Amino acid sequence: MTTQSYDKITARHREQYAYVYIRQSTPRQVQHHLESQRNQYALVQRAIDLGWPAPRVHIIDADLGQSGQDSQRPGFQELVAAVSLGRVGLIVAYEASRLARNNTDWYTLLDIATIVGTLLADTEGVYDPRQYNDRLLLGLRGLLSEAELHVLRLRMDAGRQRQIERGTYRQTLPTGLVRLESGQVVKDPDTQIQHTLELIFARFAALGSCHKVLRSLRDDGIVLPRRQLRGGQAGQVRWRKPTPATLGEMFHNPAYAGAFVYGRKALHPQRRPGQRRRAQRPMEEWHSLHLSVYPAYISWEQFLANQARLADNASTFARRARGAPRQGQALLAGLMVCGCCGYQMRVVYKPRLRYACRALAATYGAATCLHVEGSSLDAAVVEAFFAALQSAELDVLDEVVAAQRAAHARLAQHYADQMARAQYEASLARRQYQAVDPDNRLVATELERHWEAALQAVEAVREAAERFTCQPPTPCLTPAMQAQLRDLGRTLPALWRQGALRPEQKKELLRSLIRRVIIRRPFADTVEAKVVWVSGAVSTLEIHPAVLRQVDLSNYGDFVERLLALGTAGYSDREIAQRLTAEGFRSARRHRVPAALVGEIRRARGQISLTEQFRTQAKIENQWTVFGLAQELGVHRNWLYTRIRNGTLPATRHAVIGHYLIPDAPELLTTLRAQRDRCCYR
Helix, strand or coil, X not given: CCHHHHHHCCHHHHHCEEEEEEEECCHHHHHHCHHHHHHHHCHHHHHHHCCCCHHHEEEEEEEECCCCCCCCCHHHHHHHHHHHCCCEEEEXXXXXXXXXXXXXXXXXXXXXXXXXXXXXXXXXXXXXCCCHHHHHHHHXXXXXXXXXXXXXXXHHHHHHHHHHHHCCCCCCCCCCEEECCCCCEEECCCHHHHHHHHHHHHHHHHHCCHHHHHHHHHHHCCCEEEECCCCCCCCCEEEECCCHHHHHHHHHCHHHHCCEEECCEXXXXXXXXXXXXXXXXXXXXXXXXXXXXXCCCCCHHHHHHHHHHHHHHCCCCCCCCCCCCCCCCCCCCCCEEECCCCCECEEECCCCCEEEECHHHHHHCCCCCEEEEHHHHHHHHHHHHHHHHHCCCCCCHHHHHHHHHHHHHHHHHHHHHHHHHHHHHHHHHHHHHHHCCCCCHHHHHHHHHHHHHHHHHHHHXXXXXXXXXXXXXXXXXXXXXXXXXXXXXXXXXXXHHCCCCCHHHHHHHHHHHEEEEEEEEEXXXXXXXXXXXXXXXXXXXXXXXXXXXXXXXXXXHHHHHHHHHHHHCCCCHHHHHHHHHHCCCCCCCCCCXXXXXXXXXXXXXXXXXXXXXXXXXXXXXXXXXXXXXXXXXXXXXXXXXHHHXXXXXXXXXXXXXXXXXXXXXXXXXXXXXXXXXXXXXC
């Protein structure tokens, strides 16, 4: 130590405290770099050598394990506060990087020390920040410390990047995978954890929805293993109730498929300042991907299928995601796409099933693109599905039976694992209780309570396992059902119409072949549906749903013209309705033409039918009707019918309606009047 350094220390400095600041950057350094700690604690002797008595030397080591970049270091804040209050005459640190790694904290400390006259010292000398040369040197040391940190970070990032490129970087592993001391990653040796994870992935493969898996786990009373990453229980496994977030993280984690992935998440672009909010990146933006690095619970192909299914289940406004099949009666929910704007159509159940597109209305306040009646559309698409299924050779019976048996076996294994774990914990609690000194009642009472709780847990697990054992077995397939399943293409329509399938099962079947259905409505009574199959093929269907008014039919003009022509030809309303239906015409709300509609349109156009004309007019085509001639002669119509039948009164039948027409001949009228008069005199 030079004489000049001692000259900087005055009696006023020695009257105040000497603070020795000790820091290491990480908890790992605190545990393993013990020599660095000894060197820093040895600075106490350095302060004593500079003239400070030992009782006035204060040690600050609250920042052991804290980074120098952290602005929330409690020890450093204590040091700055003490300097600000003028209680510190000397600050001793191993080097400038121990006090701070960023110039903001470093120059703040220097400015305050300059104002109050506090000295700084290290292993090489004593510095007075009020002197120009010392302040310049301290400033350079702070600048070099920050630059050194930047170089260290670059070096560490480069090493980490090389490990990432090789797939050897030590990531945090999910529950179910553990890393050995040698660095090798293996499945968790706890077989209950392995069986539970296998059960969860099998449930998702069977159910296809995160929430369905959650409900099934809840109904079966299954809990999930979660390895604690931090805190006092770090490294231990705790069994928790399943949550959507837990299951979602599990299904999205590629480590369960044996893949090493780096860059799967990034800071969310909409995070607030100071937030660590992260968002999932699409797979094509991952920095690194290495397959077959970890032991796998599922195959990589199954993982990709799960991601596609999860993305398809996430029904959002802006994406063409189909959503998970639910219990609603709308079979095409999630499949319908508006042919006008391209957005997904929504389901409306009141007053009846309809599909409506309100995307532009909700976004821009525009009019509703289109809405269509749902039942007829569902029926048409289902028929197209059956037609496509006829050519498919399906034999799913063995797969169905095997899947049921595998699910039952996994659940039985889960209860067996639970029982083994509960019995082990009860045995451990018993041994702990028996090992304690009976006179130590404070400890013995608590261990006895733990043993009691463990025994109750064993009993609860045993009851749950017995309930599972007592459940009725899966219904066996009858020979008829087996035959139907082996020939599904021809028998599925019958099963469908018999109500043997639930709505969500029907939707699953439709989605197995149909990717989406694009809807347009060129006319009020015509819906054009383009069925996009999973193979990429497209089928076009034309559906004629019910409309509100008859005039909304596209062929309404041809319909009225043909109706009036048939009416003019003399056909009755019933015959006209039958002929129009046979020719392909329909009413607004039915697939046939009712007779009442024919009469309504005919009367609205002022057309009187031939039947009515025969009943109300005297002559037609210059010939007498029975009604007109009876009025002319003043006799009853039966008087004329009698003579027509016995051949004394000549008459011809109308070619269409068969009513009688009598010639308008004067001689015939004279003869009829004479016959009338003779009958009256008698």
